[in-house]
Amino acid sequence: xSACLAFVLGIWGVHQLPVLPFFSxxxxxxxxxxxxxxxxxxxxxxxxxxxxVGIVWALYSSQTDLAHTLKPALEGVDIxxxxxxxxxxxxxxxxxxxxxxxxxxxxxxxxxLIRLAWYQSTIPVKAGQRWQFxxxxxxxxxxxxxxxxxxxxxxxxxxxxxxxxxxxxxxNQALPxxxxxxxxxxxxxxxxxxxxxxxxxxxxxxxxxxxxxxQRQDLSEAHKALLLTTGTQHLIAxxxxxxxxxxxxxxxxxxxxxxxxxxxxxxLPAQKVAALAxxxxxxxxxxxxxxxxxxxxxxxxxxxxxxxLVAQRWYPARHIFSVTLVSVLLLQPxxxxxxxFWLSFSxxxxxxxILRGPPSRWPAWMRVQLGLSLGLVPFTLxxxxxxxxxxxxxxxxxxxxxxxxxxxxxxxxxxxxxxVPAVSQLLLWCSDQALQLLWHWLVWLxxxxxxxxxxxxxxxxxxxxxxxxxxxxAKGIPLRYLGVLGFGLLFFAKPSRVDEGEIKLxxxxxxxxxxxxxxxxxxxxxxxxxxxxxxxFNAGSAVVVPFLKAKGIQAxxxxxxxxxxxxxRGGAQSIVAQLTVKAVSSGEPxxxxxINSTACYAGQTWVWDGVVFEVLAPTxxxxxxxxxxSCVLRxxxxxxxxxxxxxxxxxxxxxxxxxxxxxxxxxxLSVPHHGSLTSSTPAFVAATSPEIAIFSTGYRxxxxxxxxxxxxxxxxxxxxxxxxxxxxxxxxxxxxDTWTIETYRSHAPGFWxxxxxxxxxxxxxP
Numbered sequence: 001x002s003a004c005l006a007f008v009l010g011i012w013g014v015h016q017l018p019v020l021p022f023f024s025x026x027x028x029x030x031x032x033x034x035x036x037x038x039x040x041x042x043x044x045x046x047x048x049x050x051x052x053v054g055i056v057w058a059l060y061s062s063q064t065d066l067a068h069t070l071k072p073a074l075e076g077v078d079i080x081x082x083x084x085x086x087x088x089x090x091x092x093x094x095x096x097x098x099x100x101x102x103x104x105x106x107x108x109x110x111x112x113l114i115r116l117a118w119y120q121s122t123i124p125v126k127a128g129q130r131w132q133f134x135x136x137x138x139x140x141x142x143x144x145x146x147x148x149x150x151x152x153x154x155x156x157x158x159x160x161x162x163x164x165x166x167x168x169x170x171x172n173q174a175l176p177x178x179x180x181x182x183x184x185x186x187x188x189x190x191x192x193x194x195x196x197x198x199x200x201x202x203x204x205x206x207x208x209x210x211x212x213x214x215q216r217q218d219l220s221e222a223h224k225a226l227l228l229t230t231g232t233q234h235l236i237a238x239x240x241x242x243x244x245x246x247x248x249x250x251x252x253x254x255x256x257x258x259x260x261x262x263x264x265x266x267x268l269p270a271q272k273v274a275a276l277a278x279x280x281x282x283x284x285x286x287x288x289x290x291x292x293x294x295x296x297x298x299x300x301x302x303x304x305x306x307x308x309l310v311a312q313r314w315y316p317a318r319h320i321f322s323v324t325l326v327s328v329l330l331l332q333p334x335x336x337x338x339x340x341f342w343l344s345f346s347x348x349x350x351x352x353x354i355l356r357g358p359p360s361r362w363p364a365w366m367r368v369q370l371g372l373s374l375g376l377v378p379f380t381l382x383x384x385x386x387x388x389x390x391x392x393x394x395x396x397x398x399x400x401x402x403x404x405x406x407x408x409x410x411x412x413x414x415x416x417x418x419x420v421p422a423v424s425q426l427l428l429w430c431s432d433q434a435l436q437l438l439w440h441w442l443v444w445l446x447x448x449x450x451x452x453x454x455x456x457x458x459x460x461x462x463x464x465x466x467x468x469x470x471x472x473x474a475k476g477i478p479l480r481y482l483g484v485l486g487f488g489l490l491f492f493a494k495p496s497r498v499d500e501g502e503i504k505l506x507x508x509x510x511x512x513x514x515x516x517x518x519x520x521x522x523x524x525x526x527x528x529x530x531x532x533x534x535x536x537f538n539a540g541s542a543v544v545v546p547f548l549k550a551k552g553i554q555a556x557x558x559x560x561x562x563x564x565x566x567x568x569r570g571g572a573q574s575i576v577a578q579l580t581v582k583a584v585s586s587g588e589p590x591x592x593x594x595i596n597s598t599a600c601y602a603g604q605t606w607v608w609d610g611v612v613f614e615v616l617a618p619t620x621x622x623x624x625x626x627x628x629x630s631c632v633l634r635x636x637x638x639x640x641x642x643x644x645x646x647x648x649x650x651x652x653x654x655x656x657x658x659x660x661x662x663x664x665x666x667x668x669l670s671v672p673h674h675g676s677l678t679s680s681t682p683a684f685v686a687a688t689s690p691e692i693a694i695f696s697t698g699y700r701x702x703x704x705x706x707x708x709x710x711x712x713x714x715x716x717x718x719x720x721x722x723x724x725x726x727x728x729x730x731x732x733x734x735x736x737d738t739w740t741i742e743t744y745r746s747h748a749p750g751f752w753x754x755x756x757x758x759x760x761x762x763x764x765x766p
Contacts, residue, residue, distance in 0.1 A: 003050040004322035010054025011329055012336045020062055020751040031056065054329070061333045062751065067109045070162035075138045076700060078167060082132045082175060085125055086113070086185055087290070088192050090217045092534070095119045098127070099160065101181075111137070111161035118166040128186030130177035137164035139754065141699045143509045144728030144745045147385060147455045147550020148543050150337075156752040157293075157334040188213060188290060194417045198425045202432040204439075210236045211407060211431075212414040214289035221536055226439075229446045231373075231380075231391025235402045238289040240298035240344055243282045245403040246411055247302045251278035275309035278302070281411075288414050293332055294340050300324045301348070317352050321345075337750065339383040343376060346465075350375040353469070369396055378464040381490060385549045386452040390445040401438050406431050454495045454552035464490050495552035497521055498733070501610035501638035506731045507670065508547060509724040509744070510539040512698030512705070513567035516644060516670065517547065518635065521609035524548070525558045527633060527644050532570030540571020545578045547729070555580040557608070560600060562630040562646025564591025587618055587629035587646070600631040602659075612636040616643075616660055617652055627673060628652045634663055639737040641665070643688060645672040645679075653684040661687060668692045668732060668739070671714070675706020685713045692739065694730060695723040 014020075023031075082103045089098035097117045102110065116135060118125065125131065140163060142151025155163070166172065177186075192213055199205035206218035216236070227233040234241070255274035259265060282302040286295040301324040308315050325345060328335060335341040354371045355364065373392040380387045388394070413427035471484060498504045500521045508515040510530030518525040526548075530539025548556070559581050561569045569592060575581065576595055584597035604615040617632040618624070630646025643666040648656075653672070656664060669690035672679035674697050693714045695706040706723065714721060722730050728745035746755060 001318055001322055002047040004325055006047050006051035007054040007326055008329065008336070010051040011058040011333050014055055014058035014062065015334070015337050015751075016749045017751050018747070018749065018753075018755065020059070020066065022063065023059065057330070058333050065156070065159065065161070065334070066752070068111055068161050070111050070137050070139050072139065076136055078134055078136060080132065080134050080171070082130065084130045084177060084182055084185070085127050086181070088127045088189055088213070088215055089125055091124065094534075096121060096125055098125065099158075100131075100133075113159050114162040114164060115155070115160050116164055116166055121166070126186070127189035127192075128177060128182045128184070130175040130182060131173065132175055133172050134167040134169040135164045136167060137162045138700055140752070141754075143511065143539075143543055144748060144753070145508050145543050145547050146729060146744060148546045150748075150750070152753055153337050153750055156750075157332075157338050159334075184287075185290075188288070191288070191414060191417060194421070194424075195414070195428075198417065198421070199428055199432070202428065204432050204435040207236055207435060208410055208428055208431055211238065211242070211410045212288060214238045214292050214295070226442055226446050229388060229450055230394040230398075230442050231388030232394050232398050232442065234343070235395075235398055237294060237340070238285065238292070239294040239340075240301065240348065241399070241403060242407045242411075243285050243295060243298040243302055245407055246285050247278035247282040247306065249408055250281040251275060251306070254278070272310050272312075275306040279306040282306075284415070285411055288411075293335055293338070294344060296331065297324065297328050297335075297341075297344055300327055317356075321348060321352060339379070342379050342383075346376060346379055347372055369399070375465075375468055378461040378468070378490060381453055382455075382458070382461045385455055385546065386450045388450050390448050394442055394445050397441055398438060401434060406434050409434075452549045452554060453490065455550035460490065498609075499735075502734045503611055503635060503637045503640070503642070504731060504733045505635075505642060505668070506547070506729055507694050507696055507722075507724055508539075508543050509728045510543050510571075510696070512674070512701045512703070513539060513570065514562070514646070514670070514674070514696045515539055515544050515571065517544070518642075519551075519553075520611045523557045523608040524553050524555070525560065525608075525613070526556050526575065527560050527631075528562050528568040528646070529559070529571035529575055531567040538571040538574055540574030541578065542571075544571055544575055548579065553579075555582065557582050559584045560631055560633060561586040561588075561592060561597070562632075562644075563627060564588035564629075565626065565647065568630075568646065585631070587631045588625070600633075610638065614663070616656060616663060617648065619655070619659070624651065627678075632656070634666070637734045640667045640734040640739065642668045642670075643690075644670045647673040647679075649673060649676075649678040650681050650684075653679065653681050657683055657687055664688050666690050669694070669719075671695050671706065671710070674703075675710045676703070677707050677709060680710045680713060682713060685717060689717050690714070690719050692732070692741075693719045693721055695721065695725075697723060697725045699725045701725070 081100075084101045085098050086101045087099035089096045095117045097115065100114050100116045102112055102114060114135075114137060116133070140152050140155040140160065142155070144152075192209070192215060195209050195212055196205070196218070199208050202208065204223070206216075206220055206223060209218050210216045214237070219236070224233070227236065251274045254277035255270045258270040258273045279302065282299050286299040289295045301320060304315075304320045304323060308320070350371050351368055354367050369392060373395070377387050409427045409431045413424040413431070416427070417424040467485060498519050498521050502520075504519040506517045508517065508530065513531040514528040515530040516527040518527065526544065529544060532538035548554075556575070556579055559572065559575060561572055561584070563569075563586065569586070572584075572592060572595060576584070584592065584595055585600040586592055586597050587600055589597040589599050600615050600618075602615055602617055602619045606613050612635070614634045614636070615631060616634055618629050622629065627647035627649050628651055630648045630652070632646065632648060632652070633644040635642040635644070643664070649672070664684070664687040666688055667690060669688050669692070671693050675695045697705045711721060722743070724730060726745070727743040728748070730744070731742045733740040745753060
């Protein structure tokens, strides 16, 4: 077990590196052979050799995968590719999105798997089809903010080495698609199409499809939110629980039926036949789910158990667990950066530790349920910054209902959907009825909400897990319940506060848009909410809310939406719905549909914790609309001056130069309109003369912001320039007359992120 742990930690340690060192294959082999030979001769430290193997394997596989990442020179240029669609496409009104396995290229390393979108296409594509496309690609890129989802890490773990879209071209055409891979994906597409047809009128169609095929794009936002609130979201992912239950059900059913034929048992024991049936069932369910990473883990563990039964050799559970863990990381070393890896293996480890304990007056299922609910809290807080209060109660009923009733029915329906569609439809209807009954229970529990805590450091998670394991493992040791102290530290983590009279200003990375969080000693202001991209994805729920919760902020004292354009107001409704917002104001309050807001206007002032806030625009007699109705907010801390400008253009800049020129000179400026040519006139740039200017733009945005002319104007004022597109979230903390500056992309863990160097002239610049 110690060797397995060393192997895992070795791989995990490599994935914490900000930059990956480069070694040749010969150097890897030489180092591996020499160190392993040296340590193998030292029996006391033999376990360490497995850690070194883990390090070398992680370095080698990571270096190999990074070599296939799209080269910067190929970004934004037209490329003609052929390949196979290897995922069931997500179909939306405006686009289709899917994963595309590229055919082998003749010239150098090229992405082997890319994620493509096809906009305004009238041709529905299907999994398993082979196509020729003209595409424009970019390197894997996502928003980079503390406490938010690491999209770049998600792409890297899935082996996706570029993203892009399909260009309009008469040569886009389907090609012949022979081979097993195409047949496999076509089969899954066929099952998906049949499932959608048979469940189109069922209230829980999205849940049923997710349980059958692992496809979650049909889940409604309401269903996702309730599952998250009640801590039952794991039940709709095809994982160890579901595959294990199918394997167990087939094992016991087959053994019972086979035992009814004594003559057959003489030539082939019932236990062996049952084990093979369980293995085939697990394999079939994993195939339905497309052999996703969670199903690979579960399938491997079930396979080891069933094969040991066939071989009539019983291995300790800890050995099976260790072999599965090592095997998964040999196949998928990047799995260590996914939450699912840690949650699933931690859950199995906790179950094994609880069941191996001495008999208790508590039923085994109750001990396991309570143990899992507590044991997974550290990882849930680490990855999601929240834990459900009601998860034990919700899962106490939901797990048996899913495992014993819903999952077997859905699995059987998936197997029969093409051969006996009438029976399949009946099974799906029964599953939907069971879900409706269970949903009433979950809705009632969901009203109690979740507990949100500040983002945890990995060392706190490790300490909490050690304390928890000490409580459940150290049987008979005096004072073992002191381990609760380590576990309890999770609930006493306090976010750091800004000093009285100072501010911490964070410009979040929301793509082409703006969202700024301003913290004083006891107050929080959010200026703009970023864009809304589609009905299920916006910067408010994806970036602003997770960032605030990671900082331990549950309430916003003032939400100021500069004006009504989507890239500034798009996330506002999600922020208001998920957090306590005490006041909302905007330059165009009439465009904030469904939000009770007031107008901002010049002359409004207030003081928080020694920091002065003043609105400079729009004036009360301003008859302009759109960008020129933007709220302009000036912030004066103990030694620093900040100006947040929204999207004001030249007319408002001239107006400010006329009515408030003495208030324009600032230390930090949010550049108007993302660096557009319509703003940042020479007179305005000269009047503000900021030491630091921030552009909030999207990576390779279609507008070409910030414009080169605008950058040059600020550079002529010797201004240090920052851009969220290249540096991620940027935090500025005032200290007297000095800024402490931190760019998230430069220090976030993970070598798969592009690194941007902090301008030398602006580090801790006074």
